Amino acid sequence: MNYPNGKRSTVSKPDKTPKKPDFSNRGMTLEEDINVTNEYYLASNTAVIHKKPTPVQIVRVDYPKRSAAVIKEGYFKQASTTDYNGIYRGNYIDFEAKETRNKTSFPLSNIHQHQIDHMKAVHEHGGICFMIIRFTPHQETFFLSAVKLFYWWDEQYKGGRKSIPYSYIQRNGKLIPFTYQARVDYVKVLDKLFF
Amino acid sequence: MNYPNGKRSTVSKPDKTPKKPDFSNRGMTLEEDINVTNEYYLASNTAVIHKKPTPVQIVRVDYPKRSAAVIKEGYFKQASTTDYNGIYRGNYIDFEAKETRNKTSFPLSNIHQHQIDHMKAVHEHGGICFMIIRFTPHQETFFLSAVKLFYWWDEQYKGGRKSIPYSYIQRNGKLIPFTYQARVDYVKVLDKLFF
Numbered sequence: 001m002n003y004p005n006g007k008r009s010t011v012s013k014p015d016k017t018p019k020k021p022d023f024s025n026r027g028m029t030l031e032e033d034i035n036v037t038n039e040y041y042l043a044s045n046t047a048v049i050h051k052k053p054t055p056v057q058i059v060r061v062d063y064p065k066r067s068a069a070v071i072k073e074g075y076f077k078q079a080s081t082t083d084y085n086g087i088y089r090g091n092y093i094d095f096e097a098k099e100t101r102n103k104t105s106f107p108l109s110n111i112h113q114h115q116i117d118h119m120k121a122v123h124e125h126g127g128i129c130f131m132i133i134r135f136t137p138h139q140e141t142f143f144l145s146a147v148k149l150f151y152w153w154d155e156q157y158k159g160g161r162k163s164i165p166y167s168y169i170q171r172n173g174k175l176i177p178f179t180y181q182a183r184v185d186y187v188k189v190l191d192k193l194f195f
Numbered sequence: 196m197n198y199p200n201g202k203r204s205t206v207s208k209p210d211k212t213p214k215k216p217d218f219s220n221r222g223m224t225l226e227e228d229i230n231v232t233n234e235y236y237l238a239s240n241t242a243v244i245h246k247k248p249t250p251v252q253i254v255r256v257d258y259p260k261r262s263a264a265v266i267k268e269g270y271f272k273q274a275s276t277t278d279y280n281g282i283y284r285g286n287y288i289d290f291e292a293k294e295t296r297n298k299t300s301f302p303l304s305n306i307h308q309h310q311i312d313h314m315k316a317v318h319e320h321g322g323i324c325f326m327i328i329r330f331t332p333h334q335e336t337f338f339l340s341a342v343k344l345f346y347w348w349d350e351q352y353k354g355g356r357k358s359i360p361y362s363y364i365q366r367n368g369k370l371i372p373f374t375y376q377a378r379v380d381y382v383k384v385l386d387k388l389f390f
Contacts, residue, residue, distance in 0.1 A: 048316045050276050055248040056266060071251060071269035081245050085280060087287040090321030094282075121243045126285030 030099040030134045030141065033183035034084065040181045041088075047187055049086030049093055055079055081118045082129075088187055089195060092127035094119065095186075099134035105163035106133050108156055116153050119146045128194060132176065132186060135166060142173035143189040225294040225329045225336065228378035229279065235376045236283075242382055244281030244288055250274055276313045277324075283382055284390060287322035289314065290381075294329035300358035301328050303351055311348050314341045323389060327371065327381060330361060337368035338384040 028036075034051070041047040060073035082096040096119070098110045111131075122129045129146035144164075152164045174189045182188075223231075229246070236242040255268035277291040291314070293305045306326075317324045324341035339359075347359045369384045377383075 042316065045316075045319070048313070048320055048322075053248040053250040053272075054253075056251045056253075056269070058249075058251075058269075068270055071266060071271070074251070074253075074266035074269055075263055076266070077248075087289075087317060087320045087322045090287070092282040092285070092287040118243070121237065121240075122282060124240070125243055125282045127243075127282045 028183070030097050030132070030184070033141075034097055034132065037182045037184045037186070038084075038086075041187065044181075047086060047088040047093070049084055049088065051084050052079070052081065078112060078114065080114045082115055088128075088190060091194070092122070092125075093190075094122045094127050094129045095132055097132040097134075097184075099136050101136050102163075103135065103137045103166065105161075105165050106135075106169065107163045108153060109162065111149075111153070116150065120150060123147065123150075128190065130186075132184060133169060133173070135169075138166075141176045141178070141184055142169050143176050143186055144169055144173040145193075148172055223378070225292050225327070225379070228336075229292055229327065232377045232379045232381070233279075233281075236382065239376075242281060242283040242288070244279055244283065246279050247274070247276065273307060273309065275309045277310055283323075283385060286389070287317070287320075288385075289317045289322050289324045290327055292327040292329075292379075294331050296331050297358075298330065298332045298361065300356075300360050301330075301364065302358045303348060304357065306344075306348070311345065315345060318342065318345075323385065325381075327379060328364060328368070330364075333361075336371045336373070336379055337364050338371050338381055339364055339368040340388075343367055 031051070038047075038049050038051070041049060055077040056071075057075045057077050058071055058073075059075065060071070062070045062072050064070065082094055084097065085092070085094040087093060096111065096115055098106070100106050100110065119129045123146050131144045131146065131149050132141060133144055134141040149164075152160070152168075156162050174192070177185045177188055179185050226246070233242075233244050233246070236244060250272040251266075252270045252272050253266055253268075254270065255266070257265045257267050259265065277289055279292065280287070280289045282288060291306065291310055293301070295301050295305065314324045318341050326339045326341065326344050327336060328339055329336040344359075347355070347363075351357050369387070372380045372383050374380050
């Protein structure tokens with residue numbers, strides 16, 4: 001574990017890729033950054049938003065005597081919803097988060113039809129629904145409203161392109177600010193757009 | 196599979212405990228009933244509420260050539276939230292569901308501190324939070340608001356009892372109606388209490 005003063009915990013194991021203590025988000029995945037952010041939101045009583053567990057089809061479980069049950073065979077299932085949901089300022093919040101190494105566009109193959117169906121249903125029922133998209137080469141993380149995602153999703157089946165241009169997201173999304181405690185401080189964007 | 200006319204599907208496998216075709220909920224677990232209900236709510240555009248996947252700590256995964264990844268070692272983790280959440284009439288909905296074979300009370304050992312903490316946070320942020328409790332011996336399924344659950348939860352640490360009396364739940368909860376499509380039709384209770 002690294003402490004904010006840059007000193008490493010003496011109990012930490014040797015680490016081949018030490019994290020830089022310069023508050024940058026290099027080396028952390030988008031998922032890790034969002035989890036840290038959500039923990040901060042929870043601890044500071046800002047919002048209650050959690051990542052859903054990865055869906056697993058459990059096929060075989062062993063029950064050793066005097067030990068915890070062990071899953072011996074399981075498979076990853078495709079998620080039928082988005083990964084994150086919860087409540088902020090009394091509103092239902094629902095989003096999916098993806099990062100891409102692509103510099104010029106976000107490939108729609110990162111999203112599944114089930115997730116779009118879910119997001120459309122949430123939107124219809126009055127929830128606040130969006131995507132968080134990180135372009136790792138640019139070190140930029142964007143908020144894109146679900147309605148704008150739906151446009152590109154539907155267009156691809158009418159002969160449109162299979163990705164959302166980076167330039168479109170720059171102009172029509174919102175850059176999500178980075179702070180040490182809220183590494184993907186997306187509620188700041190919600191505050192501007194909805195409250 | 197049983198059809199509403201009471202005839203069994205000819206393709207169904209032999210079943211040692213045939214389901215009665217009398218629309219009772221005998222034989223189905225509370226979780227199965229709620230899943231069927233949520234599917235009906237989704238299909239009828241009533242609400243968007245899902246069960247969260249069971250949290251699993253994945254330790255070892257094999258990647259066989261030309262086949263799906265196989266989880267070879269995993270463990271069940273304790274949930275840090277409730278099992279169900281989503282949106283109904285624009286409101287954030289969050290609940291936990293438990294069944295008990297106990298006739299006279301609902302043991303609080305069915306719930307964990309983490310879940311109570313989560314429910315309290317949701318309640319503070321303006322979400323609609325509750326428990327669904329089924330007494331299998333009585334074949335009754337009740338709605339109990341989270342605030343009433345908190346009272347009993349907190350009392351147990353002040354020398355109070357470690358269970359909620361059935362008689363209390365009868366008087367202070369709401370019996371959830373059973374219909375064929377919505378086997379645990381909890382939004383009917385929400386309609387009466389909140390809308």
